[in-house]
Amino acid sequence: MHTSSAENIPAYNETPIPKLPNQEGVLWKRITLGAGCFWCVEAIFDQVEGIRNVHSGYMGGTLRNPTYKEVCTGRTGHAEVVDLEYRSDIISLRHVLEIFFGTHDPTTLNRQGADVGTQYRSAIFFYDDEQKRIAITLIQSLQTEKVFKDPIVTEVSPASDFYIAENYHQEYFKLHGEEPYCRMVVRPKVEKFQKRFVQFRRK
Numbered sequence: 001m002h003t004s005s006a007e008n009i010p011a012y013n014e015t016p017i018p019k020l021p022n023q024e025g026v027l028w029k030r031i032t033l034g035a036g037c038f039w040c041v042e043a044i045f046d047q048v049e050g051i052r053n054v055h056s057g058y059m060g061g062t063l064r065n066p067t068y069k070e071v072c073t074g075r076t077g078h079a080e081v082v083d084l085e086y087r088s089d090i091i092s093l094r095h096v097l098e099i100f101f102g103t104h105d106p107t108t109l110n111r112q113g114a115d116v117g118t119q120y121r122s123a124i125f126f127y128d129d130e131q132k133r134i135a136i137t138l139i140q141s142l143q144t145e146k147v148f149k150d151p152i153v154t155e156v157s158p159a160s161d162f163y164i165a166e167n168y169h170q171e172y173f174k175l176h177g178e179e180p181y182c183r184m185v186v187r188p189k190v191e192k193f194q195k196r197f198v199q200f201r202r203k
Contacts, residue, residue, distance in 0.1 A: 034123035036112025050090030
């Protein structure tokens, strides 16, 4: 995938970010999504109205405090993910997930385009049973309606420790949008979101 001369920079935060308490009536809710390169996913959800605190990082593995280089080996079990909060009275989780499914290929196992490995798997990490229900129901609907030619292989799992990625990964597209990978891979996905999900674009 992407490479950087700054790969040896220490982890931005060596402790997992705590989960938000699931309280009745709290409008801001948390979800963590994996859809290949986290630069792409972050760039998309940064533009969605009703979403905040969008961070690239790692989830779903066994190694504590993983670095980018360790995750890239595919041996830590982590996926590249984006952790975010959505305001449920502005954008529902179903709409968040419709954007998620509409801007990557959830039918390719451990792969998005030329990015191959378990770290690039399609994944939804949920924080409560309602989120799990919504995710599974949407997947079943997409399968029934044959929205995708092939079966959806998206993992739906309980959220585990989220480790925020190194500083140089945060807001990567915003800061490095003219780099070849950003122009050839990230930008087309962002433009796809902008065209297909106009109603959800940040005003």
